Amino acid sequence: DTEVTQTPKHLVMGMTNKKSLKCEQHMGHRAMYWYKQKAKKPPELMFVYSYEKLSINESVPSRFSPECPNSSLLNLHLHALQPEDSALYLCASSQDWVLETQYFGPGTRLLVL
Amino acid sequence: AQTVTQSQPEMSVQEAETVTLSCTYDTSESDYYLFWYKQPPSRQMILVIRQEAYKQQNATENRFSVNFQKAAKSFSLKISDSQLGDAAMYFCAYRSANYGGSQGNLIFGKGTKLSVKP
Numbered sequence A: 001d002t003e004v005t006q007t008p009k010h011l012v013m014g015m016t017n018k019k020s021l022k023c024e025q026h027m028g029h030r031a032m033y034w035y036k037q038k039a040k041k042p043p044e045l046m047f048v049y050s051y052e053k054l055s056i057n058e059s060v061p062s063r064f065s066p067e068c069p070n071s072s073l074l075n076l077h078l079h080a081l082q083p084e085d086s087a088l089y090l091c092a093s094s095q096d097w098v099l100e101t102q103y104f105g106p107g108t109r110l111l112v113l
Numbered sequence B: 001a002q003t004v005t006q007s008q009p010e011m012s013v014q015e016a017e018t019v020t021l022s023c024t025y026d027t028s029e030s031d032y033y034l035f036w037y038k039q040p041p042s043r044q045m046i047l048v049i050r051q052e053a054y055k056q057q058n059a060t061e062n063r064f065s066v067n068f069q070k071a072a073k074s075f076s077l078k079i080s081d082s083q084l085g086d087a088a089m090y091f092c093a094y095r096s097a098n099y100g101g102s103q104g105n106l107i108f109g110k111g112t113k114l115s116v117k118p
Helices: none
Strands: A003-009 A010-013 A018-025 A033-038 A044-050 A051-058 A064-070 A073-079 A088-093 A108-112 B003-005 B010-014 B020-021 B025-027 B030-039 B046-052 B064-069 B074-079 B088-096 B112-117
Touching: A003 A088, A010 A018, A010 B074, A018 A033, A018 A051, A018 A088, A033 A073, A044 A073, A051 A064, A073 A088, A088 B112, B003 B088, B010 B020, B020 B112, B030 B074, B046 B074, B046 B088, B074 B088
Parallel strands: A010 A108, B010 B112
Antiparallel strands: A003 A018, A018 A073, A033 A044, A033 A088, A044 A051, A064 A073, A088 A108, B003 B025, B020 B074, B030 B046, B030 B088, B064 B074, B088 B112
C-alpha cells in the first residue's frame, strides 16, 4: 500500500484566516514533504521532515508553518496568506529522505481570496 | 546544480499506438535516481517508473519502459499500447543518491502534457 492521504481536498480562505492542511501516511515512512504546485508548473519543494525533524526549509515565508506531530502525520498551518499563495499543495512521503521513492498524496487545492 | 529538461511541452498519440517522451538532465554526479511521474487531471502525482543510475538495464513496468543513456544523460519514457487513461502531465525527475544538504530533493522537469486520441 502506497497511500498518502490529504485533507481537505479543497480550501477557500480569506487573507486574515488561519487554517491547516493535514497529511497522513501509514506506510512507516520516515520522511515527509510539502510541495507547492502552481498551474502547469512542476511541484516546488517547501519543507522536508526526516525522522520528525525539520531538515529542509526552502526559504518559505513564515505565514506557512509546518508541524510533524508524529511519524505518520504532517500538518501545514496557514496564516495571513496572500492571493499568490493560491495553488495545489502536495504532500509526499518516502521510507528514507535520500534513497527511497517519494509517494504523493492527492493534494489540497487552496484558494486565497 | 542539477537540471532536468523536457523539451516537448505537449505530445499527442493515437490510442493503442506507442509514444516516447524525452528527458535530458545535467549532473556531475555518478550516483543518482531518475523518475517519471504522471499527473492526471485528478491532480495526484503517480510514480510511473524509477531507474537507478548504477543499473545498466532499462527499467520496465508493464506498458511503460525507459531508454536510459547515462553517457548522453538521456532518460526517455516509452508508452506502448497507449490508453485513454494515460492522458496526463508527465514529469521527469532527478534525485541525487548522496546524503547531506538538499541532495535528497527531487528536481523536476517542466513536464510534458500527453493527449490520447480515441
